[in-house]
Amino acid sequence: xxxxxxxxxxxxxxxxxxxxxxxxxxxxxxxxxxxxxxxxxxxxxxxxxxxxxxxxxxxxxxxxxxxxxxxxxxxxxxxxxxxxxxxxxxxxxxxxxxxxxxxxxxxxxxxxxxxxxxxxxxxxxxxxxxxxxxxxxxxxxxxxxxxxxxxxxxxxxxxxxxxxxxxxxxxxxxxxxxxxxxxxxxxxxxxxxxxxxxxxxxxxxxxxxxxxxxxxxxxxxxxxxxxxxxxxxxxxxxxxxxxxxxxxxxxxxxxxxxxxxxxxxxxxxxxxxxxxxxxxxxxxxxxxxxxxxxxxxxxxxxxxxxxxxxxxxxxxxxxxxxxxxxxxxxxxxxxxxxxxxxxxxxxxxxxxxxxxxxxxxxxxxxxxxxxxxxxxxxxxxxxxxxxxxxxxxxxxxxxxxxxxxxxxxxxxxxxxxxxxxxxxxxxxxxxxxxxxxxxxxxxxxxxxxxxxxxxxxxxxxxxxxxxxxxxxxxxxxxxxxxxxxxxxxxxxxxxxxxxxxxxxxxxxxxxxxxxxxxxxxxxxxxxxxxxxxxxxxxxxxxxxxxxxxxxxxxxxxxxxxxxxxxxxxxxxxxxxxxxxxxxxxxxxxxxxxxxxxxxxxxxxxxxxxxxxxxxxxxxxx
Amino acid sequence: xxxxxxxxxxxxxxxxxxxxxxxxxxxxxxxxxxxxxxxxxxxxxxxxxxxxxxxxxxxxxxxxxxxxxxxxxxxxxxxxxxxxxxxxxxxxxxxxxxxxxxxxxxxxxxxxxxxxxxxxxxxxxxxxxxxxxxxxxxxxxxxxxxxxxxxxxxxxxxxxxxxxxxxxxxxxxxxxxxxxxxxxxxxxxxxxxxxxxxxxxxxxxxxxx
Numbered sequence: 001x002x003x004x005x006x007x008x009x010x011x012x013x014x015x016x017x018x019x020x021x022x023x024x025x026x027x028x029x030x031x032x033x034x035x036x037x038x039x040x041x042x043x044x045x046x047x048x049x050x051x052x053x054x055x056x057x058x059x060x061x062x063x064x065x066x067x068x069x070x071x072x073x074x075x076x077x078x079x080x081x082x083x084x085x086x087x088x089x090x091x092x093x094x095x096x097x098x099x100x101x102x103x104x105x106x107x108x109x110x111x112x113x114x115x116x117x118x119x120x121x122x123x124x125x126x127x128x129x130x131x132x133x134x135x136x137x138x139x140x141x142x143x144x145x146x147x148x149x150x151x152x153x154x155x156x157x158x159x160x161x162x163x164x165x166x167x168x169x170x171x172x173x174x175x176x177x178x179x180x181x182x183x184x185x186x187x188x189x190x191x192x193x194x195x196x197x198x199x200x201x202x203x204x205x206x207x208x209x210x211x212x213x214x215x216x217x218x219x220x221x222x223x224x225x226x227x228x229x230x231x232x233x234x235x236x237x238x239x240x241x242x243x244x245x246x247x248x249x250x251x252x253x254x255x256x257x258x259x260x261x262x263x264x265x266x267x268x269x270x271x272x273x274x275x276x277x278x279x280x281x282x283x284x285x286x287x288x289x290x291x292x293x294x295x296x297x298x299x300x301x302x303x304x305x306x307x308x309x310x311x312x313x314x315x316x317x318x319x320x321x322x323x324x325x326x327x328x329x330x331x332x333x334x335x336x337x338x339x340x341x342x343x344x345x346x347x348x349x350x351x352x353x354x355x356x357x358x359x360x361x362x363x364x365x366x367x368x369x370x371x372x373x374x375x376x377x378x379x380x381x382x383x384x385x386x387x388x389x390x391x392x393x394x395x396x397x398x399x400x401x402x403x404x405x406x407x408x409x410x411x412x413x414x415x416x417x418x419x420x421x422x423x424x425x426x427x428x429x430x431x432x433x434x435x436x437x438x439x440x441x442x443x444x445x446x447x448x449x450x451x452x453x454x455x456x457x458x459x460x461x462x463x464x465x466x467x468x469x470x471x472x473x474x475x476x477x478x479x480x481x482x483x484x485x486x487x488x489x490x491x492x493x494x495x496x497x498x499x500x501x502x503x504x505x506x507x508x509x510x511x512x513x514x515x516x517x518x519x520x521x522x523x524x525x526x527x528x529x530x531x532x533x534x535x536x537x538x539x540x541x542x543x544x545x546x547x548x549x550x551x552x553x554x555x556x557x558x559x560x561x562x563x564x565x566x567x568x569x570x571x572x573x574x575x576x577x578x579x580x581x582x583x584x585x586x587x588x589x590x591x592x593x594x595x596x597x598x599x600x601x602x603x604x605x606x607x608x609x610x611x612x613x614x615x616x617x618x619x620x621x
Numbered sequence: 622x623x624x625x626x627x628x629x630x631x632x633x634x635x636x637x638x639x640x641x642x643x644x645x646x647x648x649x650x651x652x653x654x655x656x657x658x659x660x661x662x663x664x665x666x667x668x669x670x671x672x673x674x675x676x677x678x679x680x681x682x683x684x685x686x687x688x689x690x691x692x693x694x695x696x697x698x699x700x701x702x703x704x705x706x707x708x709x710x711x712x713x714x715x716x717x718x719x720x721x722x723x724x725x726x727x728x729x730x731x732x733x734x735x736x737x738x739x740x741x742x743x744x745x746x747x748x749x750x751x752x753x754x755x756x757x758x759x760x761x762x763x764x765x766x767x768x769x770x771x772x773x774x775x776x777x778x779x780x781x782x783x784x785x786x787x788x789x790x791x792x793x794x795x796x797x798x799x800x801x802x803x804x805x806x807x808x809x810x811x812x813x814x815x816x817x818x819x820x821x822x823x824x825x826x827x828x829x830x
Contacts, residue, residue, distance in 0.1 A: 001715070002708065009699045009704075010699060510697060511712070513654075513691075514683070514684060514689070514709045514712050515685070515709060517677065517680045614656050614657075618656075618695060
């Protein structure tokens with residue numbers, strides 16, 4: 001009882017305890033923030049990759065593809081009832097060309113209706129999913145029933161309103177009149193340099209304020225004068241820095257607001273084009289009715305009839321990754337999706353022969369119209385993929401319509417089969433189906449076709465395991481490094497307790513003189529350490545959690561809006577929002593670790609305190 | 622330091638221990654109060670040898686049967702007056718007993734402090750008290766567990782003559798009115814003359830007078 005009592009008294013009446021609590025608090029807070037954000041990355045990468053492919057993928061590890069895939073598809077359909085859908089895919093490499101730009105690309109041949117059933121492909125498409133859903137939200141605000149013409153009016157009004165606001169902004173910001181995009185970027189760069197200078201100025205001001213404060217504390221005479229000077233200096237510095245940032249940021253904010261309004265206007269124009277394609281004269285009585293007409297149920301490569309007539313028969317539709325490098329993106333991360341829509345493009349593929357040799361002398365070209373873009377949030381995919389019709393890809397990659405030396409037709413090839421499996425969310429069942437397919441191929445298919453390259457059958461989890469593992473390893477490495485740094489916490493607590501025990505030597509003697517035991521005295525300081533770990537850990541847990549929950553607000557509304565600091569650049573990073581979910585188990589682990597750190601740091605000083613000779617301790621000065 | 626020192630203190634007796642600086646007075650006091658252990662010889666308390674006791678028994682003995690008063694008061698600075706006085710009671714009681722007996726103990730401490738004229742200082746910290754007040758708090762602390770023997774190491778050594786006199790009066794009153802056994806170390810003959818017996822230490826040996 002007295003141990004707890006004395007421990008509590010020391011905790012509340014000794015100022016030095018603030019330092020170890022602060023160290024523990026900051027350490028726990030840092031661990032929670034890093035673990036939550038890195039863990040959020042892992043989860044988001046996993047989710048994003050999950051939506052890219054089927055539940056099971058059958059592929060051969062050769063670039064030339066493999067034949068008899070239709071036979072295997074039929075066999076899977078007959079013998080593995082868990083397989084709901086099986087669709088072939090072509091992977092080829094080449095070049096994507098549009099007027100004004102080109103880029104290397106992975107050319108993916110798919111059947112879009114099947115792709116949409118086995119993955120999140122449709123949800124990644126702008127014109128065939130994202131834009132219609134956004135248009136549905138915007139158009140529904142005006143209420144129902146509504147005719148096609150009324151809906152068109154709403155869409156056009158939205159676009160015109162946004163354009164009008166942009167025009168008003170332009171007038172208000174006189175310094176930007178007549179600036180084109182390049183000039184605006186130059187002004188932005190200059191502002192960022194000025195911002196950097198302001199930070200240096202703020203740093204210098206802080207140093208001076210610190211010196212004044214130190215002098216106020218150190219000197220006996222004129223203490224109040226120095227303290228007053230320090231306070232005035234700090235306040236004036238804060239005012240100057242904030243005013244400086246506010247004025248420099250004014251232009252940046254204008255640009256951001258203009259970008260947002262421009263994106264809103266584009267959204268309205270896109271909505272108006274979608275409404276124009278609706279049946280003329282139709283009256284929509286409900287949101288669901290409008291959704292049925294506005295949002296296609298199945299994605300496709302279909303070219304609008306007007307363009308098709310103009311483009312000709314030998315042109316097909318293609319869908320490109322939004323980060324292929326050709327679609328502009330503003331500072332707020334908004335893509336100008338309309339930039340490439342319905343543009344003519346030429347895709348060139350470098351085919352690989354059935355024997356695996358690259359046919360550099362036989363590149364295959366084909367004309368396309370860009371009918372949509374895809375945003376999967378996986379950079380590797382969005383920056384390289386160009387989707388084209390499966391049969392067209394097969395033809396371009398020389399995987400179909402070939403004959404051997406004797407003129408016999410060679411079987412068509414594909415790169416992989418992607419499967420949709422029933423109850424795929426049940427990991428055990430999925431693994432069981434994978435095993436079944438592997439045995440089927442080994443026992444039935446492979447013996448019939450010994451020339452077919454060896455297959456790899458993987459679940460979606462196994463296929464992305466290496467990638468996810470890399471991200472997980474990064475998280476693990478960072479946590480480990482931070483954990484090592486957390487040893488500093490133990491050392492700080494140890495040093496502070498060493499000082500406290502030394503400071504309390506006489507008290508230790510008194511307690512022993514009053515009948516306190518060695519264990520009792522040690523227990524006082526051990527409890528003290530536990531409390532410090534507990535209080536610091538609890539503070540770190542609460543504040544760390546609050547910080548993570550409000551990470552995006554802190555970044556957008558504080559760091560970016562006031563100081564123009566961008567840590568999370570949406571034009572670069574994979575995800576629009578910084579992960580902001582906290583795992584309660586991880587928080588509990590870190591808080592418990594903090595308590596243990598307090599105990600470990602205090603252990604040796606506590607034991608030494610217990611072992612002190614009471615006679616010498618009482619006489620200690 | 623002590624060479625063949627032998628001393629008996631009887632119940633209800635006031636013994637003053639005198640000697641030159643470094644003669645071993647405080648050491649003898651500490652050994653008598655089980656705060657220190659002799660290299661040889663025995664310390665008996667009510668016939669029981671301290672060296673035969675377990676470590677826990679000696680702690681309990683120090684807590685319940687002995688009360689220490691030091692020259693420099695040695696109050697815990699983070700605790701107020703009442704808490705300092707209650708500390709030995711808290712040390713001596715298991716948790717459940719401390720909770721049950723909290724109120725009676727508190728009443729007892731307050732009564733002790735009132736007897737020493739400190740009823741208005743209960744919430745004060747030691748730094749807010751005068752030397753005499755601190756020493757009275759220390760005496761109250763030493764008495765909270767109603768010890769068999771009060772061990773005072775130069776209790777007036779750090780006080781002016783008037784304050785020291787008042788403290789001495791407190792000790793004399795304790796002895797005469799309540800029969801408190803006291804072993805007091807002093808180098809002041811004016812203090813020692815109030816004792817029942819004066820024992821002098823010379824060259825580590827006890828000489829009675």
